Amino acid sequence: MSKIDSANMLRFLDMLLKHGNYTKAAKDLYISQPYLTQTIQNAEKELGIEIINRKSSPLQLTDAGRIYYQYLNSLETEKNNFEKQILRYSSPNNTVIRLGVLSSLGTYLLPLFINSYLSNHPKVKIExxxxxxxxxxxxxxxxxxxxxxxxxxxxxxxxxxxxxRGTHGYFAIIPKTSPYFQKGRKSLEPNSISLKNLLTEQLVLTTHGSAIRRQVDYLLQKYRVTPNVILESNNIFTTAKLATSGLGVTLLPESIYVYPNADEFNIYPLPQSVISLDYFIAYQADKTLNQAEQDLIDSFLNNLQRNIDADPTLL
Known part of the structure; x- marks a missing residue:
């Protein structure tokens, strides 16, 4: 395998693919064009393959070059994972806390407590x-x-x-394409529309397996509705955007902010007695918590409670 540093080679190839020629790539890399050309040629000589298809314009990778490029990416990923894992042992004075969260959910939950937590625990690293x-x-x-x-x-x-810590509610987005849409109203009165009737509309939902979809599926079963699902997405923000653009009705937790537009859609609050959610933090049952970890749990719960007590309305 090539003796050239993998990180540098990956950076060189990324820039070369971005610009499609050696001159512009070298300029962005702050190296000379002859040096960049020679580096690629040396790698090709060592590997016994052609990495760059020089007959194409702009320059592209050969089939063998794509395999090499994927290999370089995998090396960097493995190196990054190794560095994260070893940090827990190489920096005994620092605490690394590995936190798992769905990215769309993290956009709501993390800002509630991470800033205040880290300000009180400057030696803690969140992964x-x-x-x-x-x-x-x-x-x-x-x-x-x-x-x-x-x-x-x-x-x-x-x-x-x-x-x-909970409980948080849901709301529905009713686009102007729905017969239940009321032009000029940002939000509709609670209980003013039959939820069963609303569920018979064209729906835009998250994919099966998500916590939100499980609750929506429960409602569909409860009201014995065969859903007309137009599109599914694993990103809650995508479903929200598609619903507000008129594709269909969707149900969203109140943690998802939707800017009101009375000419395009209504926001319809749903009763918590019918559909609601609690946010949680979980860890291994036999885990012995250190002080930094206990403080993280407390920070999450206390800040979430303050958010509930403030009763912020997204409507």
Whole structure:
């Protein structure tokens, strides 16, 4: 394998693919064009392959070059993972807390407490693992991450200790394409529309397996509605955007902010007695918490409670 530093080679190739020629790439890399050309040629000589297809304009990778490029990326990923793991042992004076959360959920939960927590714990390093809930729950059970942030703890493994705080509500987005839309009204009165009727509309939903979808599916079963799902997405912000653009009705937790537009859609609050959620932090049941970890849990719960007590309305 090439003796040239993998990080530098990956950086060189990234810039070369970005610009499609050696001159502009070298300029952005702050190196000479002959040096960049020679570096690529030396790598090709060592590997016994052509990395760059010089017959194409702009320059592109050859088939072998793409394999090499993927290899370089994998090396950097492995190196980054190694550095994160070893940091827990190489820096005994610092605490690394690995926190798992769905990225769309993290945009709401993390700002509530991370800033204040880290200001009180400057030596703590937070390592985020943004993945789907099922994957992060498995990582928590396996000890690959320390804490899991999520919503609706009812289905979490009994091998995890769960600390939850709630309750938060849901609202529906009713676009102007729906017969239930009322032009000129940002939000509609609670209980003014039959939820069963609303669920028979064209729906834009998150994919199966998400905590939100599980609750929506429960409602569909409760009201014996066969849903007309136009599109599914694993990103709650995508479903929100599609609903507000008129594709169909969607149900969102109040943690998702939607800027009102009375000419395009209504916001319809749903009763918490019908659909609601609790946010939680979970960790291995047999885990012995250090002070920094206990403070993280307390910070999460206390700041979330303050958010509830403030009763912020997104409507």
């Amino acid at each position: 985020l693992h943004e993945d789907i809930p099922e994957a992060n729950e498995k990582k928590t059970l396996n000890g690959e991450i320390d804490f899991l942030l999520g919503q609706n703890p009812e289905t979490i493994s009994p091998k995890l200790t769960v600390k939850d």
